[in-house]
Amino acid sequence: MAVLEVKGIKKNFDELQVLKGIDFSLEKGEALALIGASGSGKTTLLRCLNFLETPTRGQIYVNEKLIYDASNPSMLSEREIRRNRLHFGLVFQSFNLFPQYTALQNLTLAKELLARETPEYKKNRKDVLDQIKTEGEALLASVGLSDKLDFYPHQLSGGQQQRVAIARALMLQPDILCFDEPTSALDPELTGEVLRVIRGLAEKRTTMVIVTHEMKFARDVSDQVLFMDKGVVVERGTPADVFEHPQEERTKQFLERYFEE
Amino acid sequence: MDAVLNAITSLNEGFLFNLQLFGITLLLAIPLGLVIALGSMSKFLPLKWLTKTFVWIIRGTPLMLQLFVVLYGPGILFDIPMSNRFLAAEVAFVINYACYFSEIYRGGIESIPKGQYEAGAVLGMTRTQVFFKVVLLQVVKRITPAMGNEVITLTKDTSLARVIGVTEIIMSAERFTKQGLIWPLFSTGLYFLVMNGILTVLLSRIEKKMDYFKA
Numbered sequence: 001m002a003v004l005e006v007k008g009i010k011k012n013f014d015e016l017q018v019l020k021g022i023d024f025s026l027e028k029g030e031a032l033a034l035i036g037a038s039g040s041g042k043t044t045l046l047r048c049l050n051f052l053e054t055p056t057r058g059q060i061y062v063n064e065k066l067i068y069d070a071s072n073p074s075m076l077s078e079r080e081i082r083r084n085r086l087h088f089g090l091v092f093q094s095f096n097l098f099p100q101y102t103a104l105q106n107l108t109l110a111k112e113l114l115a116r117e118t119p120e121y122k123k124n125r126k127d128v129l130d131q132i133k134t135e136g137e138a139l140l141a142s143v144g145l146s147d148k149l150d151f152y153p154h155q156l157s158g159g160q161q162q163r164v165a166i167a168r169a170l171m172l173q174p175d176i177l178c179f180d181e182p183t184s185a186l187d188p189e190l191t192g193e194v195l196r197v198i199r200g201l202a203e204k205r206t207t208m209v210i211v212t213h214e215m216k217f218a219r220d221v222s223d224q225v226l227f228m229d230k231g232v233v234v235e236r237g238t239p240a241d242v243f244e245h246p247q248e249e250r251t252k253q254f255l256e257r258y259f260e261e
Numbered sequence: 262m263d264a265v266l267n268a269i270t271s272l273n274e275g276f277l278f279n280l281q282l283f284g285i286t287l288l289l290a291i292p293l294g295l296v297i298a299l300g301s302m303s304k305f306l307p308l309k310w311l312t313k314t315f316v317w318i319i320r321g322t323p324l325m326l327q328l329f330v331v332l333y334g335p336g337i338l339f340d341i342p343m344s345n346r347f348l349a350a351e352v353a354f355v356i357n358y359a360c361y362f363s364e365i366y367r368g369g370i371e372s373i374p375k376g377q378y379e380a381g382a383v384l385g386m387t388r389t390q391v392f393f394k395v396v397l398l399q400v401v402k403r404i405t406p407a408m409g410n411e412v413i414t415l416t417k418d419t420s421l422a423r424v425i426g427v428t429e430i431i432m433s434a435e436r437f438t439k440q441g442l443i444w445p446l447f448s449t450g451l452y453f454l455v456m457n458g459i460l461t462v463l464l465s466r467i468e469k470k471m472d473y474f475k476a
Contacts, residue, residue, distance in 0.1 A: 050383050076389070086385045096380035100474040109394060110384035154475040172384060232287045 001064065003028045003051075003178050003207050009058035010070075011044055015180040018044045019055070026176065026224070029205035033212060033222035033239070039256060040228040042211045045179050049209065062087045062175055089169030093181040095161045097153040103148040103164045107136035107171045114172070139167040143197050158193045159190035163197055170201075177201070179210040195221075215258050217242045227251045267446040268437055275433030276452050278347070279419040282429070286354040286415060293355060294362025301367055319360040325424050327353045332425045350422035354415075369395070369404035373476075399476040409464040411459050436464055 004026040011019040019041045026032050034042040037055050047053040049060065051068075054076065060068040067084040068075055075084075097106050111132045115121045121128050140149055143163040153161055162182055169177055179198065181189040195217050201208065202221045218225060218239065225242040227235040227250075235242055235251045246252045300312035319327070332349040336342035343349045373396050381391035423432040434446040 052379055052382065082382075082385055082387065085383060088383070090383045092376060092380065094374075094376055096374075096376035098377065098380070098395050099476045100402075110386055112380075113390055113394065115383055152474050167383070 001031075002026060002061070003063060004209075005048070005061040005064070005089060007059045007061070009045065009048055009055045009060070010155040011041075011048060011053060012056045018231055019048070022058070022228075022233055023224045023232075024226060024233065024236070025226075026207060026209065028207055030223045031202045031206075031208040031210060032224045032226065033210050033218035034226050034228060035212065035215065035218055035254075037102060037233075040115040041179055042228050045207060045228070046090070046180050046211050049176070049178060050088050050090045052082045052090075063132050086172060087175045089172060089174035091162070091165050091169050091177070091179045091182050093184050095153070095158070095165045095185070097161055097165055102150045103134050103140060103156065104153055106153070106164055107139060107156065107168045108132050110168075111135075111171055115197055116209070126200070127225060136167075139170055140164070143167045144193075157190060158186045159193040160192045162186065166194075166197055166201075175207060177206055179208065181211055183203035183212070183214060197209070215243070215255070227254065229254070262457075264442070271433045271436070272430055272445055272449060272452070273311055275428055275430035276425055276449075278422070278429040279416070279452075280456075281351060282347075282354060282419040282427075283416055284423055285351055286358050286419075287412065289355045290358035290362055292418055293314075293359035294366055297359055297363035298366035298370065301363060302370065316363060320364070322359050324353065324418060325421055327357055328421060328425045330414075346426050347422075349425055350427050354418070358411065358415060362408070365404050365407045365411070366400070369400040372403060376461065398471075402471040402474070402476050405449075405464070405468050405471070409460075409468075413460060414465070416456055416460065417453055459468045 001181065002025040006022060007025050009019055009022040010017065014133075022041075022045055024032070025098045036042050044053060055068070055070050057070045058068075059066060059070070062084075067087065074080070097103075098109065101109060112129065115128050115132065118128075137146070137149060140146055143162055143166060145160060147165070148156060148160060148164075153164070156164065162185075165181075182198065183194050186194065191214070195214065198208070198210070198217075199221055210218070210222065220239075222239055225237060225239050226233050227242060227248075229250050235246060235248045242251065243255065246255060297312055297316065300308055301316060303309045303312070328350060331353040332343050332346065334343075343445060347417045351431040376390055377395055377399070382388075386394065420429055420431045422429050430449045431446070434449050437443075
């Protein structure tokens with residue numbers, strides 16, 4: 001069963017069409033790598049999934065349920081969007097941790113706010129909060145940061161910050177975890193620790209969509225690769241297909257340029 | 262000796278007006294400034310332009326003139342004379358400072374990276390939650406130095422209320438000058454210096470309190 005199905009997504013910014021009709025689907029436990037040159041629309045596609053951009057056309061299904069349809073404006077209310085975007089988690093290129101909160105608080109904040117809306121919270125406030133804290137601690141431990149719970153973002157290295165950000169996204173147990181060039185803002189010596197965490201998630205069969213410029217990583221970690229160029233999916237397939245036997249001229253050129261460097 | 266005591270008592274009484282004007286202005290202009298700031302950032306254009314025009318007028322004209330307008334305006338325009346001079350001073354100061362604060366707030370709010378809002382949003386927070394739980398403290402940290410400047414300016418501006426006959430400290434002191442006694446006038450400076458010394462310490466404590474994070 002497809003966890004995620006994207007149909008005919010188009011996105012215009014005024015006159016400029018950035019996405020020209022994107023279709024793909026993702027099975028549970030699959031990792032999809034989105035590759036392509038800057039400006040090809042990968043990041044915009046990811047932002048559409050997280051409702052940071054509103055697709056101009058198209059539908060999005062999660063667990064076979066229609067959660068977005070560009071032709072149905074009632075799906076655009078803040079309430080609906082807020083509920084539906086919880087299917088997705090997003091790890092940003094620039095981390096975007098909340099600077100005034102510790103690593104642990106960065107994880108627990110959103111979950112606590114969501115818990116406030118539940119009836120259990122009113123009855124058992126302390127238990128609910130303790131439970132959230134325990135979950136947060138466990139997640140930070142799972143990304144190797146159990147000794148940094150009470151550190152503020154500025155006291156952490158870029159790699160550590162990004163690992164906190166990954167844990168923060170996992171905290172709400174999204175169906176699909178999205179990464180927007182998670183290592184592009186990092187010094188080269190810090191990318192390894194972040195890629196290892198993502199690799200670990202892939203081994204645990206976390207459903208993921210990863211926008212990346214790290215081709216070797218994309219090849220190793222993904223089950224499916226989409227190569228995008230100028231707002232369309234030019235080529236798709238298994239990593240072996242796309243990287244070893246690209247069919248399209250544009251894919252070949254892109255990969256040649258990349259592996260030459 | 263009596264003359265000295267008399268002068269000091271008079272200065273103290275005058276300074277009480279300065280302090281009251283200062284306290285009430287801060288108390289009311291700080292929240293009112295936020296309302297004006299939100300208006301000037303509104304996506305509803307008529308509201309935005311109305312607010313911006315208002316801020317332009319208030320920041321673009323002397324506070325001294327505004328004091329006269331508030332004192333005489335109601336009588337001339339609506340036939341309701343403003344009977345209380347202190348109230349008139351208060352209204353003018355609150356409006357004037359709220360406009361200055363609003364611009365500081367707006368600058369602070371707009372300086373927060375978009376990523377902070379987006380990170381909150383993808384974690385399922387409402388806009389209100391993002392503002393109060395994520396953005397606000399970062400804004401407060403960023404605007405504290407600029408607000409500190411305004412607060413210190415305000416202590417001294419309170420003396421302007423004398424132009425509409427509020428007997429604040431400098432006006433009180435001038436009565437003695439007319440009697441040939443100059444030192445009370447000069448010593449009013451000490452009152453302001455002490456007050457601003459205390460404020461400077463307080464403000465740097467507030468800044469220190471927010472030193473634990475970088476924004």
